Amino acid sequence: MALSERIERNVDLSYFEGKIPVNYVYTYGLGLENFFRSIKEKGEFLASKCPECETTYFPCKVFCERCFAEITNNYKVPGTGIVESFTVCHLNMDGSKKETPAVVGLIRIDGAEDCVFVHFLDISPEKAKIGMKVKPLLKRKQDRDGSIFDIVGFKPM
Amino acid sequence: MGQRVAIIGAGMTKFVRRAQETGKELAWQAAKAALDSCGLTLKDIDCISMGCAPDAFDGVHMKGEYLSDGSGGWRKPYMRHFVGGGTGVFAPIHGWFHVASGVFDTCLVVCSEKMSSCHPHPQGAFKTIFDHTTEQPLNPTLIWIFALEYNRYMQTYGISKRDIALVSVKNKKNAIDHPAAHLPMEITVDDVLNSELLAWPVNRLDISPASDGAAAIVLAGERTARRLTDKPVWIEGVGWNLDTAYWATRDLAYPRYVEKAARMAYEMAGIKEPKKEIEIAEPYDPFTYKELHHMEGLLLAEKGEAPQLLVDGVTQRDGDRPICPSGGLLGVGNPISAAGLMKVIEIFLQLRGEAGKRQVPGNPTCGLAQAWGDLMQIGTVIVLKNR
Ligand SMILES: [Zn+2]
Numbered sequence: 080m081a082l083s084e085r086i087e088r089n090v091d092l093s094y095f096e097g098k099i100p101v102n103y104v105y106t107y108g109l110g111l112e113n114f115f116r117s118i119k120e121k122g123e124f125l126a127s128k129c130p131e132c133e134t135t136y137f138p139c140k141v142f143c144e145r146c147f148a149e150i151t152n153n154y155k156v157p158g159t160g161i162v163e164s165f166t167v168c169h170l171n172m173d174g175s176k177k178e179t180p181a182v183v184g185l186i187r188i189d190g191a192e193d194c195v196f197v198h199f200l201d202i203s204p205e206k207a208k209i210g211m212k213v214k215p216l217l218k219r220k221q222d223r224d225g226s227i228f229d230i231v232g233f234k235p236m
Numbered sequence: 237m238g239q240r241v242a243i244i245g246a247g248m249t250k251f252v253r254r255a256q257e258t259g260k261e262l263a264w265q266a267a268k269a270a271l272d273s274c275g276l277t278l279k280d281i282d283c284i285s286m287g288c289a290p291d292a293f294d295g296v297h298m299k300g301e302y303l304s305d306g307s308g309g310w311r312k313p314y315m316r317h318f319v320g321g322g323t324g325v326f327a328p329i330h331g332w333f334h335v336a337s338g339v340f341d342t343c344l345v346v347c348s349e350k351m352s353s354c355h356p357h358p359q360g361a362f363k364t365i366f367d368h369t370t371e372q373p374l375n376p377t378l379i380w381i382f383a384l385e386y387n388r389y390m391q392t393y394g395i396s397k398r399d400i401a402l403v404s405v406k407n408k409k410n411a412i413d414h415p416a417a418h419l420p421m422e423i424t425v426d427d428v429l430n431s432e433l434l435a436w437p438v439n440r441l442d443i444s445p446a447s448d449g450a451a452a453i454v455l456a457g458e459r460t461a462r463r464l465t466d467k468p469v470w471i472e473g474v475g476w477n478l479d480t481a482y483w484a485t486r487d488l489a490y491p492r493y494v495e496k497a498a499r500m501a502y503e504m505a506g507i508k509e510p511k512k513e514i515e516i517a518e519p520y521d522p523f524t525y526k527e528l529h530h531m532e533g534l535l536l537a538e539k540g541e542a543p544q545l546l547v548d549g550v551t552q553r554d555g556d557r558p559i560c561p562s563g564g565l566l567g568v569g570n571p572i573s574a575a576g577l578m579k580v581i582e583i584f585l586q587l588r589g590e591a592g593k594r595q596v597p598g599n600p601t602c603g604l605a606q607a608w609g610d611l612m613q614i615g616t617v618i619v620l621k622n623r
Contacts, residue, residue, distance in 0.1 A: 092256050097295060105368040138370065144481055164488055166383030167436040172359050172375050185384050185484050195484040197371060209391045227373045
């Protein structure tokens with residue numbers, strides 16, 4: 080093999096700054112529109128089940144990735160679940176240190192067990208455990224805006 | 237199948253934290269080195285297969301087009317492909333389609349990545365691989381995925397962080413003998429465990445560095461390969477497979493998609509007992525535990541037992557089954573697509589007996605490289621043989 084050898088100068092390279100100047104307006108889509116509207120208006124969590132292969136989805140979906148069937152029916156689940164895994168994050172996006180470490184969990188949702196949901200865990204890092212039961216913590220109704228943050232996080236039951 | 241395909245040449249740049257060269261200049265250096273290594277020029281090349289990571293890393297949209305000149309694409313059939321971190325091992329598979337089909341006789345496969353243009357680092361680009369409605373608002377970093385998977389893997393099989401940290405010790409040490417290495421080091425398990433905690437259980441030294449770099453190989457059909465070299469290395473099996481689009485819902489303790497990709501490649505290569513027949517392997521190791529996780533998915537170790545092979549020294553360069561003799565991503569560095577192709581090049585060199593100080597003993601005849609990517613649920617696998 081040939082290897083191209085070159086001088087490495089890590090510190091004194093000249094550079095100029097740039098960015099990709101784009102902003103986005105995302106739609107929720109057919110499935111999540113229902114999901115977030117239900118939380119905002121009724122405080123209820125919607126899951127769905129594929130009519131053909133019975134795979135469950137949380138949040139609710141309009142099609143099944145496994146068999147491609149259309150899903151037209153949603154059902155309510157309590158939003159509770161089991162912690163499948165967790166991590167304790169010490170850094171912000173820009174690499175700076177967080178003042179308070181954030182606990183992030185993967186939650187297998189009761190009543191939609193094929194699905195695992197990612198969100199913050201409202202618990203001190205040393206108390207977090209794989210296998211613990213948790214429930215969602217919702218904002219007060221008047222404060223909800225139909226986003227993922229209507230769920231503040233999940234806390235131990 | 238149209239024809240058998242061999243790798244006949246390879247080249248790469250040094251992997252560094254921040255290269256002065258642009259992405260296309262890196263691509264050209266690696267591509268030219270690969271052509272030189274087998275005595276060919278661009279005129280001898282029928283088509284180009286180019287692999288690179290998300291456009292956002294270079295901050296150049298339609299990056300495949302941008303990198304086309306450095307990759308040798310001028311007035312040739314040129315195609316860019318991308319499967320996230322899996323790209324580097326998908327690259328030779330993609331090139332293989334072109335030649336195995338019989339449509340082309342030679343193909344130049346180039347992977348180039350310039351991660352350092354992202355300022356201060358690429359986490360902002362990684363954030364936008366997550367679902368825009370349910371996940372991006374939480375400000376996820378890529379490390380979350382690995383930390384969550386790492387924790388689940390340990391819990392499921394009762395593995396300790398101490399055993400997993402040995403991967404970093406082994407690979408960074410192996411990289412000392414790699415002339416392109418970005419982060420070769422002699423370190424101890426305690427150095428890994430005491431390095432900065434990023435997202436428990438992931439410490440700084442559990443992670444490969446973001447690097448700039450490029451790698452390239454030359455593929456040829458059987459007759460041409462035999463005419464050009466005495467030591468063709470044959471692509472005997474290829475496989476790739478994608479798991480669920482909802483990353484959190486896949487099996488975190490076991491990479492089923494890697495197993496499916498491996499089984500596809502093994503079947504094509506006629507491999508019945510991978511543990512016996514795969515003599516040397518370069519599984520994808522962007523994080524320490526992933527080398528072990530992937531060995532299990534590749535059926536090179538029983539579930540949960542890869543750490544014991546590591547502890548027993550089986551996976552050392554002079555062990556019974558050397559794993560990541562190059563130094564891997566942890567040691568050689570991680571310019572995403574180029575890192576995967578670096579692994580393929582390592583197996584190519586090892587099977588030719590040309591790996592220099594890194595050469596494993598015993599004249600291996602069959603090896604494997606594997607990468608992992610997309611939303612952390614694709615496996616790409618290639619099996620190479622020297623006869
Ligand atoms: Zn279905």
